[in-house]
Amino acid sequence: MIGFFGNSDTHDIWRDFERLMRDFDSGWPSLRQARSTQPGFTEHEDRYELLVPAPGMSSDGVELQVHGGVLSLRAQTKPALPEGYRATHLERPGYEYARSYRLPTNADTERVSAKLTNGILSVVVPKVVEAQPKRIAVKVS
């Protein structure tokens, strides 16, 4: 068939439409995924934990500081071109963070620890053990 709506055109339009529907279908899960791999704090009973995606990162690339109740993170990893190769397809973004987080008042800033495991940086901030309310006896004089 030849004309304004030739065979190949119609075919492409259908393909675009199908792709659109597919993107629509998968849109919500992918939004959720995107959120689930952002750096973020989670709260646990005894600690706060900051998880940061850091594939390929070594401890040399991470700088962490706690000062005045603020946790500062600087971290960087850049995919390097392997020697002797040329790039034919590039998607990996490299990761660079320069962020500060004000810690809650019950954060134990003396015992903050961090580790890199399988390309995830995890920073653990323990909570101070809350002082139990003390009963004060009132004497009668």
Next chain:
Amino acid sequence: MPNVQARDTQSTAPSREASAAAPKVPTLQPSVDVYEAEGDYLVVVDLPGVSEKDLDLTLDKSELTLHASASWGGTSLQYGRSFSLPSLVDSDKLDASLNAGVLTLRLPKRPDAKPRKIAIGTA
């Protein structure tokens, strides 16, 4: 020019069915770099949170499929991606290594696929 093609996982039917049937574990498409040298290709994949035992690589003819699961704090997620390999790749000699959440695949080219210099004789 033939090259390693990284496919979009979300456009393949099996993974969509799997994600619909399974309890809501999101499937992420990992970022991929492809590099080429005279003798081989390097495919580099970001897989934060994945350890060796949670990584599954399957080669079916010229289709290489990657599945991996990771735990992200309390939540689980999955990675999926497939690659179509050009015929000049010697698929018996694939080599994979996972380091700090980065997977590196080395795909050697067949010896006969490498460019050869042809000597020109003088008459």
